[in-house]
Structures are given as structure tokens and as C-alpha cells.
Amino acid sequence: MNIQNLTIASLGKSLQEKEFSAEEVTRAFLNNIKENDKSIGAYLAVFEKGAMEEAKLVDEAIKRNEALSPIAGAPIALKDNLVLEGTKTTAGSKILENYVASYDATIIRKLKTHKAVFLGKTNMDEFAMGSSTENSAFHTTKNPYDTSRVPGGSSGGSAAAVAGNCALAALGSDTGGSIRQPAALCGVVGLKPTYGAVSRFGLIDMASSLDQIGPITKTVEDAAILFDAIRGKDSYDATSVDREYDEDFLNLNFEKAKKLTVGVPKEYFAGGLSDEVKKGVESAMEKFKRIGIAFKEISLPHTKYALSCYYIIMPAEVSTNLARFDGVRYGRAKENIKTLKDVYIETRGIGFGTETKRRILLGTFVLSSGYYDAYYTKAQKVRRLIIDDFKKSFENGVDIIFTPVTPETAFKIGEKTIDPLSMYLSDVFTIPANLAGLPAISIPIKRYPLDRKELPVAFQLIGKHFHEPDILSLGMLYERE
């Protein structure tokens, strides 16, 4: 068995044909984690015993000839802001260092019924705030293509685990690019679903109007399989949407995909792109044109304001969501504190890292009386204009929007930690899809062998609301050519 070439799509077939067992697959990934994760640091916790037990149940089900999900036996890694009952869930923060989850996230429940195997929890920027995984309270994850570079973030551990063959697939969360940007820097596929397509119940909130859970996989086909397994309305998440798709995610329609019109927004190519990224996305566009896909230049005029808009709305929501970490219901920093107020300020002062503090302060500032209208209300209005830009393009005959994912390839560890604004700019192309709630996928331009030391480049496809089948089928078409 070669785990490097293994995909979720090929695993099911191999298990049914008894090429190897689920236990053998899980063991192979656990061995690879032992061997290689020391240098990558993708994981915060590995569930060796639990994973082997889950794999054994899959093998027993195969022996009984049970009908199985395509995900059965797939060794999956979970970002550490997804709660799995009975295991530590830290969200990369010291304040949750000892928090043991008391329930399962809805997506975990779903994956359990599919008999997925949970390998462990992956590293992330604290509370998903960051673009490099350097804001983790525990350690910095390294890019498997070059360990002097970052894997991106905030789902950097999940992307590095998949790229480094330390997981067959992973789940992450994306608030401003936290699935797509690390997927791009690590040469894997990352899908941010439509806002409301996947339940957020059991995801530790960052910014609730923007957060979505999604898959990080080796192929677009695997992303479709995993998305299909986790999507759906959930009574525990009032923002999740009851939406039936006409398409079969396991059998997407490529003929339909060939007829889609792809818009290329000139604002995303206006400058600031590194040569490698520019060449990469141009070559991807050429390949699409060879397949017969029609491109059309479009304009999304408010794109340049998306970063400011996001960095007002997101911290505002962060400052509210993170109020719950008060040293009363979760971990407390010190014993024998005299007053309740001191419990709050000591626990939060010690428990939160610098970036988290920065965003809580910023969010509180933009929501405070005297500044609220100038910053928060203004940003909410600009968000409307950004949404309307997309709407207009989609109304004018464009089905999908094609853009780069990141302005540059993976940067050096430490390169952007001094100046927070330079880090924020890494998300400039991924933020608009979150502000508009649109589905978007990051797809590597080509397959990048780990040992060739070439840094991955990716392109992004943004679709209409609940049109995941469009971006997935077009992505699969690219992948197969």
C-alpha cells in the first residue's frame, strides 16, 4: 500500500476488494505520523488507540458485508477547534489547555455514522486567528515542502497533515481563508462551503457571521465526498440551511461543468502578485481554455475594501464570542484569586496570546460608543457593496469566479510576525467569499512531489450560494485533464 497515492475515493474500493484492511491503512498513517510529524508538527494530539479501534470496527463491518459509506475507514485529522467528546480541544489556546470536550460537534457525529477514523487533533493559530499557525500557544507547524516555511493558517496543522501524508484528509474552519490559504501553501485542496451549508455546532466560534467548517483533501473528488458527508441543516445551528442539492456529489456532471462561464475579476490581478503565483494561475487558465471553458473579464470594484471591512467585522464578533473565556466555566489561570474581577483579568491576561488580545481590543474599540458608526456600521455597509458586486457578476452570465488564493507562495517562519498588517494581507483574496457567504475552493495548479522542493501554487474558484457542485465539478475536470 502506498499511502502517498491513496485517496478517499480509492480507499473504499481497495477495502471492498480486500487489497488491505482498514486497520492496515490506519496503522500506516500512524507510523508515518511517528516518523515524520516530528519535523512538521501538524498534530497537537494523536489518538493511536481510538483510531485503531475505529478501524477495527470498519473491518468487522466489511466482514459482515455491510453497505459502507465511501468515508468508512478513512483516517481523518480534525482541527483542534472542533469538539470531540472526551478529548482535549484547545483551539490552539493556553486558556483551553486542559479543556476536555463534553459533547461531539454535529460534523463529528455525522462522520462517526460514516465510520470515519479520527487520527487526532491538528495545530492551529489560537482561536483560528492567523495565517501561518505561528499564533498557536503550543508550537509552530512547518510546511512539509520546506520546513523553514509556514504551512499557512489558521488550519495549518490540517493542511500540513494531509500534504505530509500524516492524514488521508482533514477538516478545518475558514473565517477569512483559514482552509483555502493553508491548502494553497501546502499543495492540497481546501473547500469553504456556502455559509449555512454545514452546521457550526461544536466549532469553537471565532466570528459567527463568517465561520464555516470544510474539508482539506488531496483531490477535489475527495473534497466532494467529505463535503457531502458533513453538510445539512442542524437544529443546533439556527444559521444552517435546509437545502437539498439536485446533484449527486459522488457522481458530478462534467458535461454541465464544461458549459459554465468563468469570470476573471481584474481587481485580483491588479498587482501585488508574486511571479510564481502569476505564472501559476495563468497556466491554470490556459489549461481550462484548452478544455473549452469560456472566460470573461469582470470587475468587482469594492474588492480593495474587503480587507478593512473584514478586519472590523471579524474582531467585533471575536470580542463578543471570546467573552465566554472568563476563568469561571473553563480553565482558570491561578488558584486563590481574591475577587471575581481578578479571576477574569488574570485568566484572560495569561491565557490569551498577543494576536487574540489585539483582536479583542480592536473589536471592542470599533463597537464602542463614538466609534461604532464610523467603523462598525460603515464596515457592514461596505460588506453589502461587496456582496452586491458578486451578485451583479452572477446576474450578468458568470457562473464561477476564478482568482488566485494567495499573493505569494509559502513565506518564511517569522517573516510576518512583527507586523500584523503584513500577515493580514495574506488573506486579501480569500476574505471576500467569507464576507459574501459564497462557496470557494482552493485547488493546486499541479501535483507537487514533496522531495522536489518546489513551493505549491493554487487557484481559487468561487461559486454562487449553494452551488458547490459547480466549483467541485469544474475543479475535478481540471484535476482529471
Add this chain to the structure above:
Amino acid sequence: MISQEEVERLADLVRIKLDKSETDKLTRDLGGILTYFAELKEVDTENVAPVIGGTENKNVFREDEPAGSEFSSEKSTRQFPESKNGFLKVPPVFE
């Protein structure tokens, strides 16, 4: 753009203890970030309705009937740093 006193006041409001070097750094950082936001002033937002939340869905209703809870208080309180008889325990509000 933002003074050190303002940062100290914000830190008190959000109940976060900052040391001197953190206060200095955050004052500088926030100043830089707020300066960057000034670009939004050039956007004409006259008669634009603000976007509230991530979805345009409104009024998600359900029958007002009690559902059995699968989350026991025993499970939920297990993570409290201090508790007594299933209730939270905290130090006094006033000294």
C-alpha cells in the same frame, strides 16, 4: 490614532491584564491598523443597508415544545474550575 490611555481603558473593559510592553506594542499596532481603515471613508455608502449577520434568512421558527436534553448538567459542569453541588463557584465580587 489611539492613545495608550485608550488602550488601557479598553483592556479594563474586556478584562484583560496587559503588561507595559504589551500595552506599548498593542497601542502601536492598533494605531497602524486604524490608519489603514481610513480608506473606507472614500466609499460612498449613502443609502446602503448594513449587512447584519452571515445569512439573509429571517425568523427561524420551531414549535415551542420541550425537547429532552442530551447534555446533562453533570457533563457540562465537569469542566468548571470550581463547583459545588453542580453549581459554579466563584470568588466574591467584592473584597
